[in-house]
Amino acid sequence: MVSGEFNLINKYFLSSSNRKDVSLGIGDDCAIVSVPEGKQLAITTDTLIDGVHFPSNTSPEDIACKAIAVNLSDLASMGAEPAWLTLALSLPQVDESWIKSFSDSFRQWAEKYNVQLIGGDTTQGPLSITVQAMGLVDAENIMRRDCARPGDAIYVSGTLGDAAAGLKIVQQGQVVDANHAWLVDRLNRPQPRVELGMKVSAVCRCAIDISDGLAADLGHILEASKCGATVNIDRLPLSHQLVEYSTNRDEVDWEMVLSGGDDYELCLVVTPENDNKLMKIASELSLPLTRIGVIEEHRSFNIIDETGARYLLDKAGYEHFT
Numbered sequence: 001m002v003s004g005e006f007n008l009i010n011k012y013f014l015s016s017s018n019r020k021d022v023s024l025g026i027g028d029d030c031a032i033v034s035v036p037e038g039k040q041l042a043i044t045t046d047t048l049i050d051g052v053h054f055p056s057n058t059s060p061e062d063i064a065c066k067a068i069a070v071n072l073s074d075l076a077s078m079g080a081e082p083a084w085l086t087l088a089l090s091l092p093q094v095d096e097s098w099i100k101s102f103s104d105s106f107r108q109w110a111e112k113y114n115v116q117l118i119g120g121d122t123t124q125g126p127l128s129i130t131v132q133a134m135g136l137v138d139a140e141n142i143m144r145r146d147c148a149r150p151g152d153a154i155y156v157s158g159t160l161g162d163a164a165a166g167l168k169i170v171q172q173g174q175v176v177d178a179n180h181a182w183l184v185d186r187l188n189r190p191q192p193r194v195e196l197g198m199k200v201s202a203v204c205r206c207a208i209d210i211s212d213g214l215a216a217d218l219g220h221i222l223e224a225s226k227c228g229a230t231v232n233i234d235r236l237p238l239s240h241q242l243v244e245y246s247t248n249r250d251e252v253d254w255e256m257v258l259s260g261g262d263d264y265e266l267c268l269v270v271t272p273e274n275d276n277k278l279m280k281i282a283s284e285l286s287l288p289l290t291r292i293g294v295i296e297e298h299r300s301f302n303i304i305d306e307t308g309a310r311y312l313l314d315k316a317g318y319e320h321f322t
């Protein structure tokens with residue numbers, strides 16, 4: 001890397017947060033961190049590419065927020081406590097005002113979740129942002145995709161389909177009221193359910209974060225756990241903003257709710273006896289948790305409406321290579 005780029009890193013990416021478990025942060029060939037006795041390291045990475053993972057007119061502040069959020073959402077789904085980040089940035093040119101806005105927002109969101117940026121890479125190329133997030137987890141509290149069992153209840157946090165509606169609004173360029181603005185915010189500034197993941201990991205063995213739509217992501221759990229599920233479409237939690245955007249609940253686009261991407265809510269699979277404990281956690285966090293269905297032994301995935309009739313999806317979720 002040339003010295004100009006090094007100045008850029010010093011100027012914009014040296015973190016203000018100083019976690020005690022970071023012995024060496026940005027500046028050397030590697031960062032050095034300490035994993036506490038008894039903890040295990042959870043590691044994940046996600047790339048955001050201009051025009052693929054965010055619309056090209058997304059602000060640098062929102063891109064930074066989303067780059068962190070999508071990674072912390074993966075940690076949340078495993079029950080891990082976020083600790084450290086690395087950032088590989090590919091920038092088409094050195095636009096200092098863009099970099100300043102991006103790095104200010106990045107720092108702000110990192111501080112909010114008490115994660116420290118400890119290294120990265122800066123290159124010239126099409127705009128792309130890769131964040132790696134590392135977190136700490138107790139071995140006995142890890143939530144995995146392959147631990148669902150027949151009879152378990154299926155829950156989701158928050159509301160579904162908001163970000164997909166937000167994307168539609170951005171693509172059609174029609175932000176006209178507060179509901180629209182809120183839905184676009186759900187697309188651009190997802191809130192990773194970090195606290196929820198950490199808390200429920202005491203009572204839940206199986207979870208996934210919903211990044212490609214409930215149908216596809218719950219599908220991953222069913223595949224890994226070798227079982228099936230029934231989900232009631234009338235139980236799916238919707239925001240009043242989405243309902244109003246759609247005119248009323250009967251007019252809601254269920255494809256958007258079940259297969260739209262970018263929800264970043266958690267889907268939890270829990271033995272039914274733990275319902276009370278889950279509801280207590282939900283109320284402590286002021287975050288709705290909704291029971292939407294049940295895990296079945298038979299390996300089919302049924303989405304049913306209020307009459308019990310099967311709802312057939314056109315597409316199961318966002319796939320990159322189709």
Ligand code: ADP
Nearest residue numbers: 001009013026027028029087089119120121122
């Ligand atoms: P090397 O040449 O050894 O790969 P670099 O010169 O690329 O190292 O980077 C110098 C230091 O700056 C390293 O500690 C690296 O982790 C850090 N760094 C580079 N780019 C970024 C970035 N975008 N965000 C955070 N740290 C970065």
Ligand code: MG
Nearest residue numbers: 001120121122
């Ligand atoms: Mg390098």
